[in-house]
Amino acid sequence: MSRAGWACAALMLGSALAGCAVGPDYAGPPRLALPSHWSTSTAPHRDAGRLDRWWLRLRDPLLNRLIEEAVEANPDVAKAKAVVREARATLQQTAAGLFPSVSGTASVTNNKTSAGSSSVLVDSAPYSLHQASFDSSWELDLFGGTQRGIEAALRSTQSAEEDLRNSLVTLIGDVAAYYVEARGYQARIALAQRTAVSQRDTEKLTRSKYEAGSGNAVDLAKATAQAASTEANVPTYQAALAADIHRLAILLGRPPDGVASLLARSAPVPAPRMPLPTGLPADLLMSRPDVASAERKLAQATAKIGQAEADRYPAVSLTGSVGTSAIRAGDLAKYSSLSWSVGPSITVPVFDAGKRLATVRIVEAQRDQAFATFHSTLLTALEDVENALVSLSRExxxxTKLSEATKNYREAARLSRSLFKTGSASFIDVLDAERSLYSAEDSLIQSKVSAAKDYVALAKALGGGWSDPVDVSRPIIVDTNTGPHLREAQK
Structure with a gap:
């Protein structure tokens, strides 16, 4: 039977044995005032659509490959999987509290007795005594304390599963964002190098004019300075590109240079054209894993109140034992050698100076903290979506404006260079046109990067992420030779 099956069986058994429970019953997510639609939307969208594998909308095969690998190899995801395994094992451990516990013992002893008066001592012959016994105990869950513990463990497991999903949402968003940044820096490096070549051509033209006597040293110095200034941007962008590549490798569970070869060739900045389905603000209660996890923690804290409250009531247990002893092992099953006892026991808290009541007050305060955390997490989620929507639409x-400006600056630079060659324009016109064109083209690249990152941020804010089942059963470290064996020297 699976862990979930054991938990369900335990809850059913507890319900059959105990008809009452103490403490508050959790009634579902608290009702909080939520907006009916996003501020950037003209009307609410009733269908949230699908956000699964949203990165496919970026249409970049290499990015798809990096995300697939990150999901499999990222250390933070592996840690979240281990937390889920721990929570499930804790649930199974807690559910065992509704069932009886039985233990058995067996022994064989060599015995010899002596008897007699002060003057005569008689020794009996040595004999072996075989003994076996079974002891059992069962604490009845009359006030539902164990059931509340199972509820708390179950909700803790659900919270851990949502935390795992949140790790995947964050990881996928980070991989996409760093990948977009890396492609942006590659584009800016290429632009700077291309512009510097053009500016060096202008420098050569200015030098030719100077040497022919139709130019001046000031224009030549400015042309040389502008080309050098543009070239100086390249090392800065290369350092930023290397940092993004190193971060991508770490996210994939590789050494810092682990993906450098994959990104050696430049590629365009991913440009999504399909809009993301934003749904309604209330959808975040289910779609955002951090919100769902906070809600499950609130449910867990509520169940712990009942668990603490039940500890203030009497506890009833059933205990029993069966024992047998014989000179020969074959006689152990004979009725004449059997002994048994069975009966209930009750433990009543009489005086504890308010300790148990204080425990209840503690968990009540922890429940309030969990509610505040849930409320804050939900408000932050709403803020994230609103910010991403505004940023994406404004970017x-x-x-669009930068594209228009770049187009006109490109034409102005072409005309100014042409007029400068014929002597119809001053070098200041050429210098200003080339500087403006480079600035506009660089700003356009940055805008494309910002728009793509805003798209990624919106997908993260809406809770979009991995949709395929995640195998959490495989441990990170697989132990071997765990049975009885000779202990090796510690290393």
């Missing part, structure tokens, strides 16, 4: 407007 798209900005990109």
């Amino acid at each position: 798209r407007v900005r990109a």
Whole structure:
């Protein structure tokens, strides 16, 4: 039977044996005032759509590959899986409290007795005594304390599973964001190098004019300085690119240079064209794993109140034992050698100076803390979505304007260079046009990166992430030779 099956069986058995429970019953997520729609939306969207594998909308095969590998190899995800395994084992351990416990003992002893008066001592012949016994105990869950403990453990398991999902949402978003940044820096490096080549051509033209006597040293110095200034940007961008590549490798569970070869060739900045289904603000209660985890922790804290409250009531246990002893092992099963006892026992808390009541007050305060955390997490989730929606919509407007500016600056640079060659324009016009074109093109690249990162941030804020089942059963470390064996020297 699975762990979940044991928990269900335990709850059913407890319900059959104990008809009452103490402490508050959790009635589901608290009702909080939520907006009916997002501020950037003209009307609420009734269908939240699917956010599973949202990164496929970026249409980048290498990014898809990196995300697949990160899900399998990221250390933080592996840790979250181990937490889920721990929570499930704790649930099974807690559910065992509804069942009787039985232990058995067996022994064989060599015996010899002596008897007699002060003047005569008689020794009996040595004999072996075989003994066996079974002891059992069963604490009845009359006030539902054990059931409350199982509820708390079950909700802790559900919270751990949501934390795992949250780790995946965060991981996938981080991989996508760093990948977009890396492609952006590659584009900015290429732009700087391309612009520097053009500016060196302008420098050569200015030098030719200077040497022919139609130019001046000031124009030549400015042309040389502008080209050098553009070239100076390249090392800065290369360092930032290396940092993003190193971070991507770490997210994939590799050494810092583990993905450098995969990103050696430049590629365009991913540009999503399909909008994300935003749904309604209330959808975050289910779609955001951090919100769902906080809600499960609130449910867990509520169950712990009943668990502490039940400890203030009497505890009733059934105990029993069966024992047998014989000179020969074959006689152990004979009725004449059997002894047994069975009966109930009750433990009543009489005086503890308010200790148990204080425990109840402690867990009540912890429940209030869990509620405040849930409320804060939900508000933060709403804020994340609103910020991402506004940033994405405004960045798209900005990109449109920058694209228009770049187009006109490119034409202005072409005309100014052409007029400068014929002597119809000053070098200041060329210098200003080239500087403006480079700034506009660089800003356009940054805008594309920002728009893609805003898209990623929106997907994360909406709780989009991994949809396939995650195998948490495999431990990180697989122990061997765990049975009885000779102990080796410690290393």
